[in-house]
Amino acid sequence: MFARVLVMLNHGPRARAPRCVTGLCVRSALLGGLFFLAADPPELAGAEATKPTRPRTKTKPVTPLRPTPTGAAKPPAPTEAASPTMTNVARAPVAPGPPASRTASAPAVPVVTKVAAAYANLDYQPREKAEYPGNPRREVRGLYVTLHTAGSSRALEAILEVADQTAINALVIDVKDDTGLLLHRSAAGARYNPKAVADAPVRDLAAYVERLRKRGVYTIARIVTFKDPIYAAAHPERAIIVRATGKLFRSQDKLAWGSPYDPEYRAYNLAVAREAAQAGFNEVQFDYIRFPEVADDSLVDYRNPGRQAKAQAVQSFLLEARRLLTPLNVYVSADVFGLVCAARDDMRIGQYWEAVSSAVDYISPMAYPSHYAPGSYGLAVPDLHPYDLMSRATRDALARNKNIATPARVRPWIQGFTARWLPKYRPYGVPEIRAQIQALSDQGIRSYLVWNPGNRYRDQMAAFR
Secondary structure, eight states: OOSOOEEEETTEEEEOOTTOOBOEEEEOSTTOOEEEEOOOOOOOOOOTTSOOOOOOOOEEESSOOOOOOGGGOSOOOOSOOOOOOOSSOSOOOOOOOSOOOOSOOOOSSOOOOOOOGGGTTSOOOOOOOOOBTTBOOOOOEEEEEOHHHHTOHHHHHHHHHHHHTSSOOEEEEEEEOTTSOBSBOOHHHHHHOGGGGTTOSBSOHHHHHHHHHHTTOEEEEEEEOSBOHHHHHHOTTTSOEETTTOSBOBOTTSOBBOOTTOHHHHHHHHHHHHHHHHHTOSEEEEESOSOOOBSOGGGEEOOOTTOOOHHHHHHHHHHHHHHHHGGGTOEEEEEEEGGGGTOSSOTTTTOOHHHHHHHOSEEEEEOOGGGSOTTGGGOSSGGGOHHHHHHHHHHHHHHHHTTSSSOOEEOOEEEOSOOTTSSSOOOOSHHHHHHHHHHHHHTTOOOEEEEOTTOOOGGGGGGGO
């Protein structure tokens, strides 16, 4: 099965090149299979008021992913409990204090954990998945907002108008984006990474969140965690580098990465998360909470003197974030690749489903149909089947959650863009978005987040009603 491995070089399959740094082969399915995890696909066009940002990583197969195993075919019980329609649910700014009382408690029985032996040493202990006073859990229906849109009053108002006229009740706002820039004039940024705040558009983050609170918006602070070209350039001695040259490692989008092992860099991200929580955000979401895709780990230096496993580095960061943010009554969430729902390992990026789900309140698989290889789940062109792909990926996610005692609630990202880079694709508009939402509803999930990097949602409004 592993005798021949293909990688994508110059848009075509060739024999594996040992000097190729970007790219990754992984075992991916519950039933096995070998997939190539390519670097980020071409950028999606942004709206006039929006700087373009990256779509999520897609895959190229060597062996197609087969249908879900028989044991996971029956949809698990719903993970989302019903909650009232949200009005003015965002919180006022808070100061640090003792842990608040919670309405949910961890089970008192010993945990029965079903995980792969290679990941058995991670932390799966039952932990409270709190519902905080003044910040109740909600059925979140959210839209992604880039840092550029978030910093423009006019562009942000256009998105708020979409929310006012639809069932949308949440915004996922770039507080720290993929380029390393910060939304606000952050004290943490000034201390750890001054260039990140040089042109920050928001002076008072608490006042900014208060404006959204008055509009009834549940606010999610998106923090791009380990991809950060500004920090890497300022601290090359701490960042991931290519061993042969000593230069910064860059993913295919030409952006450099900080090291997930670097205590200083981890402290920086946690400090930004704390600022977002203190400003009144309901939730902090960690994206790029992973290692970069690398064809051969021996080619790069991750700055890992303690020889810690990747999955352990990712989980320990999330647990540290949880300890920091719980006293502030703020939920913690994490984004993971869609294939993580089915992967039997951490895909060499540190994302092992059970380890992440155990650590956070919400887990958001990026199960975009466009990012699955031909043949995945028996679908010749997954992008043409938004309902089927979302249904099957979510079914896998819910099945994985049964392996641990206190999993996160599953709240997927759905595809709100057209994948024009594919040889064969489907324009994604109202019917396609509705199909994905229906697939989630049929699995008992009534929360979702919509990824549209151009922030063009007005033409999609009918899907959110």
